[in-house]
Structure formats: C-alpha cells, structure tokens
Amino acid sequence: MPDAIPALKARHPGKDVLAETPAYDLIELFFFAYRDFVSDPDRILGEYGFGRAHHRVLHFVSRNPGLTIAELLDILQITKQSLNRVLKELIEKDFIESRMGTADRRQRLLYATAQGRELALKLAKLQTRRIMxxxxxxxxxxxxxxxxxxxxxxxxxxxxxxxxxxxxxxxx
Amino acid sequence: MPDAIPALKARHPGKDVLAETPAYDLIELFFFAYRDFVSDPDRILGEYGFGRAHHRVLHFVSRNPGLTIAELLDILQITKQSLNRVLKELIEKDFIESRMGTADRRQRLLYATAQGRELALKLAKLQTRRIMxxxxxxxxxxxxxxxxxxxxxxxxxxxxxxxxxxxxxxxx
DNA sequence: ATGATATGTCAGCCTTGTTGACATATCTCA
DNA sequence: TGAGATATGTCAACAAGGCTGACATATCAT
Known part of the structure; x- marks a missing residue:
C-alpha cells in the first residue's frame, strides 16, 4: 500500500508533526461510530414512517418541554421550512403537541405527547445500550x-x- | 422544566438503573460534536462543487490507493448507483483516477491524483486541527x-x- | 398606529440515498 | 470451449431532508 501522505511525515520532529500529521484513526473511527450510532433508531423510525429528522425534533422537544420554534431552530440549525415539514407530521400523528404561548401568544410551545415521550425514550434507550x-x-x-x-x-x-x-x- | 423521563427514574436502584437510564449527555454531545466536525470540510468542498459524499470517497481512496469499487462500496455501505454518481464527478474533475485491474481486468483500481491527494490532505488537516x-x-x-x-x-x-x-x- | 417579531406556507431546487432493470466485459470451472 | 458467475456501468424513477425566496398572518412593543 503506497503512502497516502506524500511529504510532511518525517520532516520536522517536534511541534509541527503534532499539528500537521492527520489523525486518520480518530477521523475514521468517528465516521464509522457515528454511522452505527444512528442506525439503531433508523430501523424503528421506519416502522412509524419517520426519519432521522423526526427523531431529532422529537428528541429535543421531549427533553425540553415547552420549547419554542425559534429555540428548536437554534438547536437544530436548519431552516424553518425544513423543520416545519417534519414537525407538521409529528403533530398530525400525535407525537408532538403545539400550544400557544401564554406570555407571548405569537410563540408556539412544543410538548411531546405520551406517545411521543414513549418513542423518544425507546430510541434513547437503544442508543444508551450501545454507549453502555x-x-x-x-x-x-x-x-x-x-x-x-x-x-x-x-x-x-x-x-x-x-x-x-x-x-x-x-x-x- | 418538567421531567422528560416519566417513570423509571428512581424505581430500581442498582443494575437496572445503569441499563435503563438514558445517557442523554453522551447522546446529545455526540450529535453536536459530529455536526461541527463535518462542517469544517463542508465549507471547502463547496468551493469545488463537491459535497460530503465526494469527501468520503476521496478520503478513502486517498488513504487506500488501488482500492476497488467493491471494497469502496463495502466501506461506505451505499449502493453502486449512489457511489457512481459522485465517483464519476471526481474522475471527471481529475481528483481520482480509475485504472483497469492487472490481475483481474474486470476490476477498477482507484487512485487519488496529486490534486486529489492534496484536497484530501487539506480536509484531513482541518479535522485534525479540531481534534487536537x-x-x-x-x-x-x-x-x-x-x-x-x-x-x-x-x-x-x-x-x-x-x-x-x-x-x-x-x-x- | 406602526414597525418588529414569531410563525406558517407555497413553490422550486439540490444532494444523496434508494430500487429495479439491464448491458458489458472478464473470469472460472466443468 | 462454453456456461455461468462476477465486477462494473448505466438508465430511470423515487424519497428524505437540506436549501432559497417570497409572502401571509398574528401579535407584541413603542
């Protein structure tokens, strides 16, 4: 197997090597680990007609009851149009409930329903099992x-x- | 903030708690860390008209010169149609080169070009900087x-x- | 009353994954 | 040598989940 790193390898001893030699092991392990990590939920989400995007929304709403749309957008870092697509489905299928804000009635406060909390917990436990x-x-x-x-x-x-x-x- | 975990919390002390209490911290940190981790390359890839899929292909080919299509498919776990779409672009833009196999002439052996190795290294260094x-x-x-x-x-x-x-x- | 803010929605586009079907070249083995 | 297996390429269609731009509505704040 030829060398993928042309120069740079044995040139400078000391500080530069640490700064410039790619940490291929951690880079690749992070990729493979993350892929397997999200694959557990994927299987179950499919049974409900949901995808990863639904999982993320359900997770953070379940963990933070009363979350507003703006806060959720800030967490997920996606556009409101993308969020709305999956959020609408989660609300229609009764996994999340949207209530009008009390202090500020423009806001929507999001809550996971009993069914939603149950699914979120199920998925979190799956991932916890892998972590443990x-x-x-x-x-x-x-x-x-x-x-x-x-x-x-x-x-x-x-x-x-x-x-x-x-x-x-x-x-x- | 109401409790997102209905029951299950203080019920059984001992082994069950360890097995069943979700590791929310590691779950969420993994999500945020991975997102930021892949965001560094994303910015640069955009300048070349490439996406994450191109990055993954270029990375593994650069790291494993002479990789075959079948081996690459095995690593990435995507379909050959998905792979071919991005691989074709990488070859057209001269970041990857495809040579006919010598032992088995049905195989295509993939090699990153000088330009390809340079980009792969640049991206790996970016991610390494974050890791370090x-x-x-x-x-x-x-x-x-x-x-x-x-x-x-x-x-x-x-x-x-x-x-x-x-x-x-x-x-x- | 007016402008800013929070949210919703329509329409269209891109990337990256999928399936199914089929073509071609090459290898392997009986 | 000929038949079937194997490695790859390609066409077409579709789905998920990002994006932008534009515009509507309700509510708040000054």
Missing part, C-alpha cells in the same frame, strides 16, 4: 473523559450553549 | 481512550473490518 456496551469494561473515568472530549470538539462559539442545553442547571 | 484542539490540555491517555471508545461503539460485526481498515498492519 462501549463503556463497559473501560476505565470508570472513561465516560467523563469522553464527555469532555466531545464537548471540546464542538465549536467554541456554540459550546456554552450546548453545555447549558445538555447539562442544564444540574449539580454535576 | 479538543485533546490539548486533556490527559495524555485521552486519545487512546477515545479511540478505544469509538471502536467499541461500532457494531461488533464490523469492528474487525474497521479496525483493519483504520489501523491496517501497523505496530501500534
């Missing part, structure tokens, strides 16, 4: 370290927002 | 641990194949 299988037989500090790594992988501009969304106002 | 930023100031064993975690996240059926593809026949 990976963590089992690893060092006890692995989970915390992986969590820290993933957070630092996120754009610094978003990381505070994500941190708040994921960890909320918890004690940990 | 995340790893900097983390424990030295972090990289190895994250790598092990990602590998274990992969379907057990694929993991041997992925391990071979990623780590090849190296010493580490």
């Amino acid at each position: 299988r990976a963590l089992s037989a690893m060092e006890p500090e692995a989970k915390e370290l992986v969590s820290r790594y993933l957070l630092r992988l996120i754009d610094p501009d978003h990381s505070a927002h994500v941190k708040h969304l994921v960890f909320g106002s918890e004690e940990t | 930023r995340a790893l900097s100031a983390m424990e030295p064993e972090a990289k190895e641990l994250v790598s092990r975690y990602l590998l274990r996240l992969i379907d057990p059926d694929h993991s041997a194949h992925v391990k071979h593809l990623v780590f090849g026949s190296e010493e580490t």
Whole structure:
C-alpha cells in the first residue's frame, strides 16, 4: 500500500508533526461510530414512517418541554421550512403537541405527547445500550473523559450553549 | 422544566438503573460534536462543487490507493448507483483516477491524483486541527481512550473490518 | 398606529440515498 | 470451449431532508 501522505511525515520532529500529521484513526473511527450510532433508531423510525429528522425534533422537544420554534431552530440549525415539514407530521400523528404561548401568544410551545415521550425514550434507550456496551469494561473515568472530549470538539462559539442545553442547571 | 423521563427514574436502584437510564449527555454531545466536525470540510468542498459524499470517497481512496469499487462500496455501505454518481464527478474533475485491474481486468483500481491527494490532505488537516484542539490540555491517555471508545461503539460485526481498515498492519 | 417579531406556507431546487432493470466485459470451472 | 458467475456501468424513477425566496398572518412593543 503506497503512502497516502506524500511529504510532511518525517520532516520536522517536534511541534509541527503534532499539528500537521492527520489523525486518520480518530477521523475514521468517528465516521464509522457515528454511522452505527444512528442506525439503531433508523430501523424503528421506519416502522412509524419517520426519519432521522423526526427523531431529532422529537428528541429535543421531549427533553425540553415547552420549547419554542425559534429555540428548536437554534438547536437544530436548519431552516424553518425544513423543520416545519417534519414537525407538521409529528403533530398530525400525535407525537408532538403545539400550544400557544401564554406570555407571548405569537410563540408556539412544543410538548411531546405520551406517545411521543414513549418513542423518544425507546430510541434513547437503544442508543444508551450501545454507549453502555462501549463503556463497559473501560476505565470508570472513561465516560467523563469522553464527555469532555466531545464537548471540546464542538465549536467554541456554540459550546456554552450546548453545555447549558445538555447539562442544564444540574449539580454535576 | 418538567421531567422528560416519566417513570423509571428512581424505581430500581442498582443494575437496572445503569441499563435503563438514558445517557442523554453522551447522546446529545455526540450529535453536536459530529455536526461541527463535518462542517469544517463542508465549507471547502463547496468551493469545488463537491459535497460530503465526494469527501468520503476521496478520503478513502486517498488513504487506500488501488482500492476497488467493491471494497469502496463495502466501506461506505451505499449502493453502486449512489457511489457512481459522485465517483464519476471526481474522475471527471481529475481528483481520482480509475485504472483497469492487472490481475483481474474486470476490476477498477482507484487512485487519488496529486490534486486529489492534496484536497484530501487539506480536509484531513482541518479535522485534525479540531481534534487536537479538543485533546490539548486533556490527559495524555485521552486519545487512546477515545479511540478505544469509538471502536467499541461500532457494531461488533464490523469492528474487525474497521479496525483493519483504520489501523491496517501497523505496530501500534 | 406602526414597525418588529414569531410563525406558517407555497413553490422550486439540490444532494444523496434508494430500487429495479439491464448491458458489458472478464473470469472460472466443468 | 462454453456456461455461468462476477465486477462494473448505466438508465430511470423515487424519497428524505437540506436549501432559497417570497409572502401571509398574528401579535407584541413603542
């Protein structure tokens, strides 16, 4: 197998090598791991006529009851037209409920229905099973370290927002 | 904020809780991290009129010169029609070259051109920069641990194949 | 009352995945 | 040598889920 990296390999020892030698292992493992990670839900979503886009919406609404459209758009980073397409279906099939805002009646507050929470939980458990299988037989500090790594992988501009969304106002 | 997990929370102490309590933090962090991770290449690919599908093909061909169509299909897990659409463009724009197999002349052996290797390397470096930023100031064993975690996240059926593809026949 | 804001909707386009059907070249094996 | 398996290419149609642009409506804020 010829070398895919022409020069750059053994040229500078020290700092440059660390900065410039591609981390092919982590790049490729991240790709394969993410693909398998989302494949579990995919199978089940198909039974309901839903796709990944529905999953994301259902997940974040279920996790954050009373979420507004604007907040959801901010989380998903898609256009309102894209969101509306899947959200409409989730509402029609009674997995999500949209109530008018009380303080600001222009807003729509989104809530997962009992059926919606049930599906969201089912999918989250599936993914949790995979995560726990990976963590089992690893060092006890692995989970915390992986969590820290993933957070630092996120754009610094978003990381505070994500941190708040994921960890909320918890004690940990 | 109401509780998104109806029952199941404080019911059983012990093993069940570990198995059944969703790991929302890792699930969500994985989603946000992956999204930002692929966004770096996206910007550059746009300048060339390429998308993510082109990136994946170019990456694996560049990393594995002489790859056949069948092997590439096996890695990407898409249909040959999907692959052919993007592969044709990469060949037309001279980022990938297709040579007839020598042992088996039915096969096409794929090679990245100089231009193709250059782009692949540029994108890999971008992603590496993000990875290194995340790893900097983390424990030295972090990289190895994250790598092990990602590998274990992969379907057990694929993991041997992925391990071979990623780590090849190296010493580490 | 007016302009800004939150949301909804129509129409059309792109990328990237899918299936099914069929063509061609080449290899393998009886 | 001839038949069937294999590797690849290609056409056509479709679906999911992104996008843009334009415009409508209701409500809020000043």
